[in-house]
Amino acid sequence: MKAEFKAKKLEILKMHIDVIREAFKQAFAPDRVTVEYPRERKKFPPNFRGLIFCEREKCISCFRCAHICPANAIQIYFHDKAWPGIDYTKCIFCHFCVDSCPTGALRATKIHDVAFATMDEMKLRATQTTKPPEVFREDSVTVDYSVDERGWSLVRVKERDELVVEAPPPRLKRRVSYCADPESCLGCRLCVEYCPSDAISVDRKANKLRILEEKCTGCGICVRNCPMKVLELREVR
């Protein structure tokens, strides 16, 4: 009984020494992983799902982003062409629109710190989404976590992380619209009406559709709207 008690006392003393050693170790070299956010920025992966930015030159007005959006947050605004505007009151940042974009015009950014004054301002119009986002940056240091056997640590690099990511172009072959079954064509000319790039016209003499391959962007709007489903997208060699 007495020996047991003594052993316990020694154990307690050992614990005291342990806690003092640990405290001094932490006081000199703390293992903390705090990022001093406005002055430092965490290095996010390139596929970080932040604010969405639409590149004006690449957009072919195919509406795919608006169709795929599960939250119905994308509304198309018509100017010279049709451009997506994003309603951030609805957006759930799933980035399906970015994934569905056939030309890589919609791009993810690493901007996650956005503030709006009113609910109305959260509905970004196409004129706003197609401009590169303006960010007021206080940070000069980029912080990255490094994980090894000893645990977590921070690696600080004195450089600014580029927030708008330069995404690789999507690996899709160029596709254009073509009429697979001209016999079944009703001649309703809906495709001519819908085409945003004026690539489809009707040859009255031959009585058939003429699709200009160099003008067609492969957006697929005519394919979706054809009542007889005779139009198809075909890869161009």
Add this chain to the structure above:
Amino acid sequence: MNMLEFAMQVFRANMMDIPLINPIVEELMSVPWLNLVVALILWRPFFAVVVMPGLVVIMLYLLYIIWFERKLTARIQWRVGPLEVFRPLRGAIQALADGLRYFFQESIVHREAHRPYFVQLPILAFIPVLLPIALIPAGNVVGIKTPYAIPLFIALLSLIPITIIAIGWASNSRFAFIGSVREALMYVAYEIPFIIAAISMIYLYGSADPYVAVEKQTIPGALLNPVACLVFLISMLMATSRLPFEIPEADQEIAFGPFVEYSGMLFGLVMVLAYEKLYLMSLLFTILFLAGWSGPQLAVLGDINAPLWLVVKTLIVISILSIVRSMYARYRIDQALRFGFSWILAFSIIALAIGVVLGYEGGI
């Protein structure tokens, strides 16, 4: 005019001699009226009480220790701590900003309080804090020179808990009452071992005179009597209600105990009481265990060498001590009392025995 000349004569007879600022002092002494102020500041008793180990250094120390303690605790707990007030020094003047805020905040005196005592006591509590400073010598910079400085110092220190208990009583609130009763309990737990540890060192040096104590420490007292050193340190933690024994102030249960009703400047005054007490006790610790003001002397600094060494050693002791806050959880009242009356008391008696044996026939 005759009176002023007499005062000037008294000041000049006992002035600090600092070769570094001597030319400036000579220049200022030729200016009428200003020379009286300069002579007063450099008058040794005044300098000891108001400037170097005294009031000015206490204020600077308070600025430093509050920031340092918060920062160190934050570091050990993987936080950042105060940061935004003066970023280049990582929030170093946070305590000054807090003090300014207290200064302009309304001090509310609630209806149930005993109004005169409630307002007076935080200010009265400064008497036992500042009086001991007059007794602590630093080389030849000394307020009151007496061979009984150490017992007097301890006696004045023992007055501080009484003011704290009175503060709790005057607040007339249940948290304050619980806090002051706890303060009284802790007081009996640490005071006896603390005094015995100090007496053991007095026995060891054979005198209660700090000059003799410092002179005899060719080996620091902490090595001569380590048991007394340990007892002194632990009772210091208990006396200043620091974390393992933070029972009277217990933030989480009784919300700063005796000081719960205070706000504004009055809170600023009572909040720093424990820190000031820590400073005083560390001064005594430095003199008894760390060879006081002795250290390598710089000829340029002249008389200011001794107080500088004393303050630097004291600050180092306090800085190391403040790490304890982040290591331990709080003891229960009964555990702390048992600890004080069993282990610490026993150790203090062992320390007394060591002191008596080593100090046999007039000290070492």
